[in-house]
Amino acid sequence: MECNKGVDYRGVDHRLPRTxxxxxxxxxxxxxxxxxxxxxxxxxxxxxxxxxxxxSKQELEDAFHSIGSSFPGWRAWRAxxxxxxNGDGYISExxxxxxxxxxxxxxxxxx
Numbered sequence: 001m002e003c004n005k006g007v008d009y010r011g012v013d014h015r016l017p018r019t020x021x022x023x024x025x026x027x028x029x030x031x032x033x034x035x036x037x038x039x040x041x042x043x044x045x046x047x048x049x050x051x052x053x054x055x056s057k058q059e060l061e062d063a064f065h066s067i068g069s070s071f072p073g074w075r076a077w078r079a080x081x082x083x084x085x086n087g088d089g090y091i092s093e094x095x096x097x098x099x100x101x102x103x104x105x106x107x108x109x110x111x
Contacts, residue, residue: 037100040109043067044091044099054090055099067108079103 035043047063048055055063060076069075083091083098091099103109 035109037104037109040100040103041096044096054092056090060091069108075106 043066044055044060044063047059047066049059049062050056057076057080060079061072064072064075064079079099079102080089080091082102083095085095085098086092100109
């Protein structure tokens with residue numbers, strides 16, 4: 001097996017700094033204008049494409065993509081983990097407050 005200088009056989013480049021600082025930059029929302037909590041609720045309601053009054057993971061992913069999330073699929077999954085109180089895999093109307101709190105914590109809206 002041939003190894004490049006500075007790169008071990010597993011493909012890890014040891015010449016790079018051993019910090020994860022770049023990941024924090026990637027996970028920080030790239031929202032140009034901070035919106036209020038109420039505007040964020042309205043935005044999420046618009047992404048309820050099937051009109052069932054709750055948000056699926058795909059609908060959340062589409063919403064996070066629209067507000068500039070670098071990793072909308074991952075962010076949707078994390079939002080479900082934080083806000084889906086009954087564990088049904090959807091954010092229902094009464095769980096919207098938890099979703100908005102999560103988004104404020106992550107910097108997608110201002111208080």
